[in-house]
Amino acid sequence: MHHPSATQVSVMDIFFPGSTGAMAALNQLLNGTLDSFAMTLCVCGLLIVGGKFICNTVGGFVDAYLTSRTDVHDPDEMYDMLEYWVSSQDFAKMARSSLASVDSRRGRALLHPDYDTTTKKPLRFTPWRERLYFWHKGHLFSLQCTQNEVALFPRKTMTVSCVGGSSQVLRNLMGECRLEYLKISENKTSIFEHHNNGWKRTMTRQIRPIQTVIMKEELKQTLLDDIRAFLDPNSHTWYADRGMPYRRGYLLYGRPGTGKSSFSMSVAGCFGLDIYVVSLADINDMRLSALFADLPQRCVVLLEDVDAVGTTRARDADNDKSDLGTDISQSSPKPHGPLSLSGLLNVLDGVASQDGRVLIMTTNHIEHLDDALIRPGRVDKKIEFGLADAEVIRKLFCTVFEYSEKEMPDAKTRDKNNAGGLAIERLDRCGRMVAQNQKG
Known part of the structure; x- marks a missing residue:
């Protein structure tokens, strides 16, 4: 039934x-x-x-209705700022789920609050997967770190939520993370390299004083004055009033080891700028265009060894009868192939080129470069880094061997201004020590 x-x-x-x-x-x-x-x-x-x-x-x-939320994705620099702030808080040490890593070669490890330079391959721990709740300045927050494994390029994400607060509370927290990050980044130069389709900070170095870059003093001051004038806040208005693109380009050429890269690093630190290094050997037109579009307004872009890739002379000068013919390579750019000359020229001064950046290109063979790449407008100044002359050698010698203020044995009896004498005395002492060691 x-x-x-x-x-x-x-x-x-x-x-x-x-x-x-x-x-x-x-x-x-x-x-x-x-x-x-x-x-x-x-x-x-x-x-x-x-x-x-x-x-x-x-x-x-x-x-849905009473919580504000902010997502921060890696490799954006804001992710490093938030990660540093979280790692310095007490609630992060109480997390039951954490991500352990040995990341001493990367810039974010050097800025990590628990990073110990005296320990070989130190460990660092950051909260992971678990949702953490914490109080900060009278507001209840939650934090969760996840990673998208489905995408072609997996990326980490930090999600910060504020219960019962407006979005301004989260913005204030992000601003606090930024200020603390900038405080520990003082006197340091951040080096960014291209990673997937974006920029990623790969290294952080102490600022190298410009006086430690030994070169002809007149040439150094000329370059520094030119960059300083370009970065002056009033210069942007001057360029805009005249309809000129607010960009500056320099070509440093000379024999290997003459200080081109060292000068570029020191310039970035001297003016408090981050440096963005582009490796032209493993990049194509589309990626280069996307990278230049993501550049900040004030930065140093370093293109090293531009003569080592497909930017050398490939055309007869007789064919350069127009600016269009000069700027466009005969071969059409391949979106997934190696970088073409036309692709590089377009990002340097094309319609989508970023304003406010200082471009520094280095080469060992200026005679191999295409005329379109180094013409005025793309390269404002060409500076030759020659071999050291007698004056440069003397400065190098004194820089290495002269006593510093802390090393001065007796300030009352020694003439501090006699740098050369102190250097020679120190070199003589080193020579005697070497001789004694050889006899022993």
Whole structure:
């Protein structure tokens, strides 16, 4: 015989698994046919299920209408700022789930609060996966770190939420993270390299004083004055009023080891700029264009050894009868192939070229470069770094061997201005020590 109620219960069990047994137990509970132990279990189960349902409902309502949220993705520099701030807080040390890493070669490890330079390959721990709750300045926040494994390039994400607060509270927290990060980054130069389709900070170095770059003093001061004038806040208005692109380009050429890269690093530190290094050997036109579009307004862009890739002379000068013919290579750019000359020229002074950046290109063979690459407008100044002359050699010698203020043995009896004499004396002492070691 067919029972409609049985059919109804079985259908409910399809859409709500386990509902048949629950309904039967509920009927027995309401009819009072269960013993005390079974009744206690049923009541506890109902309380647990009901409590979970209520918590999920209330939590969903709070997340949807009473919570502000901010997502921060790696490799954006804001991720480093937030990660440093979180790692310096006490609640991060209480996390039950953490990500351990040995990251001494990367810039973010050098700025990590627990990083120890005296320990070989020190460990660092950051919260991971688990959702953490913490109080900060009277507001309740939650933090969760995740990683997207589905995408072609997996990236980490930090999600910060503020319960019962406006979005301004989160902005204030991000601003606090930024200020603390900038404070520990003082007297340091951040080096960025291209990673996937964006920039990633790969190294942080102490600022190298410009006076430690030994070269002809007149040439050094000329370059520094030119860069200083370009970075002056009034210069932007001057360029804009005249309809000129606010960019500056320099070509440093000369023999290997003459100080081209060292000068570029020191210039970035001298003016408090980050340096963005582009390796032209493993990049194509599309990626280079995307990278230049993501550059900040004030930075140093370093293109090293531009003569080592496809930017050398490939055309007859007789074909350069127009600016268009000069700027566009005969070969069409390949979107997935090596970098073409036309692709490089377009990012240097094309329509989408970024303003405010200082471009420094280095080469060992200026005669190999295409004329279109180094024409005025793309390269404003060409500076030759020649071999050291007698004056440069003397300065190098004194820089290495002269006594510093801390090393001065007797300030009353020694002439501090006699740098050369102190250097010679120190060199003589080193020579005697070497001779004694050889005899021993």
